[in-house]
Amino acid sequence: MNRFFSEYWWIFLLRGIFGVILGLLALFMPGVTFTTLIIFLGAYLLIDGIFSIVAAINARKTMDNWGWYLASGLLGIIVGLLTFRNPFATALALLYLIAFWVLIAGIVEIVMAIRLRKEIKGEGWYIVGGLLTIIFGILILVNPIAGALTLTMIFGIYALIFGIMLIYLSLQLKKRKTH
16 A cells, blocks of 8 residues: 555645645635635535435335435435525525534534543633634624635635645655655
8 A cells, every 4th residue: 555655655745735625725725715715616516416416226126225415415406406596695604504504513522521531631612612612603693704714715725725735645655756
């Protein structure tokens, strides 16, 4: 396996370059990047829906639950088409979903900190982290556009760092190949 990675070091380099480019786009053009990601989500849902329907039709004679695949495929196609028709609505729904998830995560962090207060020291920091998470969720709910830009920029930072790490890894793999 090590030989495989050393032989194909350039794949990691290309992934890293793509990550850096995507990260920079997200940081310097967050609105366009977010919209593009939503369009890609719609395309994915549409294509995945088509494949799910094909799988369901092919599995109808061998699986009892093939109807679930069919329903999932139809739903994917519908949401994919709705995304193309109105990407803003899909983006808003996704942001609200993220906001509620963040709110629940913050509440869970606070509850865990309270439950662990006899086991650990510094649980107050965990509570503060939970409160900050809740505030972030509320801010997304109150101003979803700012939330979209913020999430896109966070994604950009992640993509940039991960891209740089992949480029570094590719160079290490290339050196290993030559040795």
